[in-house]
Amino acid sequence: MSELTYQDDSQIRITVLAAHAVVRAGLRYMCNESKNLVMSGEAATTNDAISLVRHKRTDVTVVDPDSSDIALHAVAELHAAGVDRVLVLTGLTDLGAQKRAFELGAVGVVRKDQPEESGAATAEEAGKQGQNDAQDLDGSKVSP
Numbered sequence: 001m002s003e004l005t006y007q008d009d010s011q012i013r014i015t016v017l018a019a020h021a022v023v024r025a026g027l028r029y030m031c032n033e034s035k036n037l038v039m040s041g042e043a044a045t046t047n048d049a050i051s052l053v054r055h056k057r058t059d060v061t062v063v064d065p066d067s068s069d070i071a072l073h074a075v076a077e078l079h080a081a082g083v084d085r086v087l088v089l090t091g092l093t094d095l096g097a098q099k100r101a102f103e104l105g106a107v108g109v110v111r112k113d114q115p116e117e118s119g120a121a122t123a124e125e126a127g128k129q130g131q132n133d134a135q136d137l138d139g140s141k142v143s144p
Contacts, residue, residue: 012127013040013057017049017074018064018089027062027089034120037127046074050081059127060085063106066092072100079105087126089119 014037016027024042031039040058043049053061061083065072075086088101091112098109107126110119 010036011038012036012059012124013038014123014127015040015049015052015056015058015061016042016064017044017046017061017070017078018042019044019067019069020064023064023089030116030120033116034124036124037120044069046070046077049074050078050083053078053083054081058083060087060107060123062087062089062110062123064089065101066090066112072097072104075101075104075106085126087123 014027014031016024016039018024018027021044024044028039028042031037041049041052041056043052049061049063052058061078063074063078063086064070065074065088072088075088078086084107086106088098088106088109089112090097090101090109092098093111093113101109108122110122
């Protein structure tokens, strides 16, 4: 678990929950390349992510449930712990799994096969909109 610093209050603070270090590094890079996003923390376990968001301001928590260590139920656990805005980052193209993410409390789903600019835009939209619908990567609205 690591806490990072942010630069300015207008930036959207992202906490990442991903079992794989390479995924966390990629999201950190995406945040560094964006003027509107900043990585406020990263965790490899759901418990560490919950601890981070309880102690550090987070606007959006991005969850990668594509490992045996972190499954889609992490969305529900974060939501139950008071995390309002959870964005799911997934390689799954199964629409049933994506619908399940919304049922568990996610505000949006980002597919890993989309351009990084679209992923950043979706995270920004989730940060601005809160519980409202976030935009899917292709620009269409996604909703539960």
